[in-house]
Amino acid sequence: MSPDPALGLPAPALIADGVTVAYGDRRALDDCSFAVPAGSVTALVGRNGAGKTTLLRAAAGLLRPDRGTVTVLGGPPGDRALPRIGFLAQDSPLYRQLSVAETLRLGARLNPGWAADHAWELARAAGLPLQERVGRLAPGVRARLALIMALGKRPDLLLLDEPLAALDPVARAESVRALMGAAAGGTTVVLSTHAVADLAGVCDHVVVLDRGRVRAAVEVDAALAGHRLVNGAEADLPALDGADVIELRRAGDGFTALVRVAEPVPAGTLAWHTPNLEELVLGYLRGRDGAA
Numbered sequence: 001m002s003p004d005p006a007l008g009l010p011a012p013a014l015i016a017d018g019v020t021v022a023y024g025d026r027r028a029l030d031d032c033s034f035a036v037p038a039g040s041v042t043a044l045v046g047r048n049g050a051g052k053t054t055l056l057r058a059a060a061g062l063l064r065p066d067r068g069t070v071t072v073l074g075g076p077p078g079d080r081a082l083p084r085i086g087f088l089a090q091d092s093p094l095y096r097q098l099s100v101a102e103t104l105r106l107g108a109r110l111n112p113g114w115a116a117d118h119a120w121e122l123a124r125a126a127g128l129p130l131q132e133r134v135g136r137l138a139p140g141v142r143a144r145l146a147l148i149m150a151l152g153k154r155p156d157l158l159l160l161d162e163p164l165a166a167l168d169p170v171a172r173a174e175s176v177r178a179l180m181g182a183a184a185g186g187t188t189v190v191l192s193t194h195a196v197a198d199l200a201g202v203c204d205h206v207v208v209l210d211r212g213r214v215r216a217a218v219e220v221d222a223a224l225a226g227h228r229l230v231n232g233a234e235a236d237l238p239a240l241d242g243a244d245v246i247e248l249r250r251a252g253d254g255f256t257a258l259v260r261v262a263e264p265v266p267a268g269t270l271a272w273h274t275p276n277l278e279e280l281v282l283g284y285l286r287g288r289d290g291a292a
């Protein structure tokens with residue numbers, strides 16, 4: 001997981017190594033290890049309660065793992081890393097009594113590297129009502145402003161907890177574009193989301209969390225190329241004997257399976273096709289109890 005200086009690879013922006021976090025006797029994260037390459041857009045996906053928020057909070061230095069370590073931007077999370085990190089919590093924390101314009105001006109006062117022009121441009125493009133008090137904004141509009149505040153900081157690492165959840169489809173698409181812009185500018189983006197389909201073509205890495213454990217941590221293009229969806233009739237099932245089946249679903253007298261493959265794809269009568277990102281992630285989320 002460490003960078004290979006011989007290959008000139010940059011150090012990962014975020015490394016989780018054996019991270020375990022418990023709330024009382026409930027383990028929210030259990031021995032989680034993965035690395036987020038610098039400059040990537042990484043989606044953190046998992047069902048409700050999988051541990052996404054806990055992981056982001058540990059990366060932001062807001063909680064300390066019971067075991068294992070988190071490394072952000074080459075060091076421990078905490079005061080030294082803080083100015084280089086943007087963290088956006090799920091509830092879009094903002095001062096409710098300030099107007100949108102005052103909030104943007106506050107961003108400039110609190111953040112030395114504040115990209116004022118960029119933040120105003122994003123706010124105008126989003127059609128945010130500049131004079132409206134934050135407390136009177138609809139949740140989706142408030143979430144949009146919170147994301148713009150995180151982007152305005154121009155951090156090296158942006159940690160976003162479900163930034164798209166409250167947004168309408170248009171706002172979602174525009175926000176995803178803004179995140180791509182941030183990544184193009186060198187920011188590493190890590191976001192938890194249930195809106196996987198919106199991230200197709202945008203996120204280049206995915207970490208799938210399942211009940212506190214890392215089920216998969218993959219580079220998207222390689223993972224798509226390394227899996228196939230297979231449809232067949234019940235009678236064809238023996239053709240999957242020995243295959244690395246991630247998920248198997250039966251419907252009527254047929255089945256669909258997500259299978260990890262090594263090229264070339266096995267010959268035979270089954271219909272194999274490459275999954276899209278959503279199909280891949282769903283397969284890992286649904287196949288969590290071991291489909292094979």
Ligand SMILES: Nc1ncnc2c1ncn2[C@@H]1O[C@H](COP(=O)(O)OP(=O)(O)OP(=O)(O)O)[C@@H](O)[C@H]1O
Pocket residue numbers: 023026027028046047048049050051052053054055
């Ligand atoms: N402060 C807390 N006290 C006790 N248990 C907690 C606390 N925060 C989270 N948990 C538990 O830890 C587990 C992981 O929660 P977490 O919020 O990290 O999951 P999540 O993947 O972000 O979920 P969601 O998609 O619903 O936001 C869950 O079982 C949750 O109930």
